[in-house]
Amino acid sequence: MDVGGLVAAGPVWVGSSELTMSLDGIVACVDAGAGAVVAKSVNESAAARRQLDIADYAFVSGDRQVRPPGRAYPGDGLLNRSGLAQVDLDDWLGILAAGVAHGAAQGCPVVGSITLGDPAAAARIGRALADVVPAVELNIGAPHGREARAVRQLTEVDGVRDAVRTVRAAVGVPLFVKLPGQASDVVALARAARSAGADAVGLVGRYPGFLPDLDGGAVLGSWGAWSSPGCLPMSLYWVSKAFQQLDVPIVGTNGARTVTDVLRFLASGARAVEVVTALWIGGPAVLRELVDGVAEVGDDFVGSALAGTREYADVPPPPSPAWEPYTARWMSSGR
Template sequence: MTSLRSSVAGFETANPVWVGSSELTMDLAGITACVDAGAGAVVAKSVNEVQAARDQLDIADYAYLDDRLAPVDPVRSRFLFNRSGLAQSTLDDWVRMLAEAEQYARARDSAVVGSITVASAEGAAAIADRLWSVVEAVELNVGAPHGREAASGAVRQLTDGDAVAETVRAVRRVSDKPLIVKLPGTASDVVGLARSAVSAGADAVTLIGRFNGFVPDIDSYDPVLGSWGAIGGPWCLPLSLFAVSKAYRDPAVGVPLIGTNGARDADDVVRFLLSGACAVEVVDAVWVHGPAAITRLVAGVREHLERHGHTDVAEIVGASAERARAYGEIAPTGSRPEPWKR
């Protein structure tokens, strides 16, 4: 029997297919639906200590776009462009809900991960302490794309290594339970940020968050959503795989990696694993196809492993990243392709 069991810094899950933090995981019904569909873990919607971040959910909007940036049916989309905010529950109510969700998940060989989108290091530490009282692991999102557009102080997008380390260190002080740090896609050196997070105590790193985007409507001239926003989807899979594979190859990172941003089918999950991730967070696939997508993703990963003769998912983690060569290591072949010629 092929084993899909995955370990992230001692945090054990039944399989490497996780559901990432989003509006789908903002209540008990959404979380339990993902658990019932077979998710290895479910990352709850993010919270923080700032009312403005919660209020921002009231102006949320979403657009699925095709490869020409035109509105399209979600199934045919290549981009998910959105404006969003954080969960609006009080912290006490949120912790009670997470406790119930975690109990439900554990009874079904799954788990719930708490999530914080950073506003301040001190606030994140205080909330993490509460979340760890009911869940085993917490994901600290230091790179939310909405941080560039949100009301002042509501959400921060950290792209400086010292700022990341300071925030991670503050949260690390309150507990030795598994701490996962989610990094921004917009950083100029995301692997450097991973090193900073690990040096400050991160047990695992999630790569990478969505990007900032702007999309004009070429007929009305209005911006889609009426604003700037966050953009992700299948189009950015190679960018995410680049970040994961580079972090995997960097000995100064040296912690388990979680891939996210771009996986919509089982082949994409496998690509993340081959690039060095030991778990993969999916959001877009579950929004487009519903929680049933999780069942298909898990089955697809298992089918891939069995078809290639593997007995354990760990056997393929990093397999492609380990084979990648730097340009200077590649010898000339004597003939160069000329794909521009017609």
């Protein structure tokens, strides 16, 4: 399959995370059947690398209870604080080259990733990555950009256009741009990225999060980045809107844990879907389950949900108000 000029083995991809921060991790993801693997992000900032020293992770149950370390379940949300790969660029290029060679033997491309700091520096790094990897992901939607000075999150059209244009001029391989989900108009950001030369867009990055522990502090002791199965409809909102309004391949992110979740991303218009947290919880076997679960899905399935979806003004009223059963049950409950 082709996504923005990148030939991948399938639509289930492993996203950038600590799981893809080493050659062993990249190889494990390739061997588990990933359609593509996005390596851990890098940038020019030593502060972004040092931030990994204070990384922390909290899995949160559906009733908002924090799990003990090492215990998590598929429906849990993840609140975390993270940083970038702690490796010099030259060493990282060697790791990526080895990962690319391993993936190529199985038809699985390994993609380099940059989390934006300074656009000019991102362009220099992108040029170096493009000599090694078949595609580059530029992450300008990192939620940590709201807390960590070493990375940036762009939520305005002009900023997105300028940053993508700068990196595009330096990168001679397919360029994927990962966008945030909490901007006022994510479709406008995707349009700006496309007009500046993005070959595909990733929708959407995780959301900022905060959870008090009620003992006078907060889970993680700070703010963090949040993802959960509950984020799925929010992610699919922007995927479906971008698919409907733009001509750009979409890589779905944030909220896919199960085969059904991946299928919903595809039906909403994503050509491929990145997963991370599901693998943290369930290991490589989960990836194989996801890959097998979508193996028979054809290109015509992508965006198929939009055929039966209407704007509010075009929805016909039902025979009786949909809210009646809910209000009737409340009125009869004794309040």
